[in-house]
Amino acid sequence: MKKQRPVNLDLNTIKFPPSAISSILHRVTGVAMFFALLFVIWAWAVSLGSAQGFADVQVIMDGFIGKFVAIGTVSALTYHILGGIRHGIMDMGYWEELESGNTSANVVIGIWIVLTLVVGVALW
Numbered sequence: 001m002k003k004q005r006p007v008n009l010d011l012n013t014i015k016f017p018p019s020a021i022s023s024i025l026h027r028v029t030g031v032a033m034f035f036a037l038l039f040v041i042w043a044w045a046v047s048l049g050s051a052q053g054f055a056d057v058q059v060i061m062d063g064f065i066g067k068f069v070a071i072g073t074v075s076a077l078t079y080h081i082l083g084g085i086r087h088g089i090m091d092m093g094y095w096e097e098l099e100s101g102n103t104s105a106n107v108v109i110g111i112w113i114v115l116t117l118v119v120g121v122a123l124w
C-alpha cells in the first residue's frame with residue numbers, strides 16, 4: 001500500500017457529481033415528506049373535524065407558513081417521484097453508466113426546478 005496516499009477531508013474542496021446530488025436529494029425529500037405528512041394528516045383531520053377547524057386550517061394555509069409548507073411539500077414530492085422514476089429506469093438497466101447517469105440526474109434536477117417554480121407561482 002502506498003504510504004503517501006492522498007487525504008482529502010475538506011468537504012468544501014470536494015465537488016459532488018450530479019448523480020451524488022440527485023441521490024442526496026432523493027433521501028432528503030423522502031425524509032422531508034415523512035415530516036410533511038404529519039402536518040398534512042393533522043391539517044386534514046382538523047379541517048374535517050368541524051367548521052371552525054376548517055376555517056382555522058384555511059387561515060394557516062393562506063399565511064406565509066402554510067404556503068411555504070404547501071410548496072415545499074409538493075416540491076419534495078415532485079423531486080421524489082422524478083427521482084423514483086429515474087431509479088426505476090436504472091433498475092431496468094438503463095442510465096447506469098457514469099455519463100448517462102449524470103445526464104439523467106441533471107435532467108431530473110432541471111425538471112424539478114422548473115416544476116417547483118411553476119407550483120410556487122401557482123400556489124403563492
Ligand code: HEM
Nearest residue numbers: 023026027030031033034037080081082083084085087088
Ligand atoms: C409519502 C410518500 C413517500 C415517502 C415518505 C418516501 C420516503 C422515502 C425515504 C425516506 C427514502 C430514503 C430511504 C433511504 O435512503 O434509506 C425513500 C427512498 C426511495 N423512494 Fe420514496 N417515499 C415516498 C414515495 C415514493 C414514491 C411515490 C416513489 C416512486 C415514484 C418512491 C421511490 C423511492 C425509491 C426508488 C427510493 C430508493 C432510492 C435509493 O435507493 O437511493 N418513493 N423514500
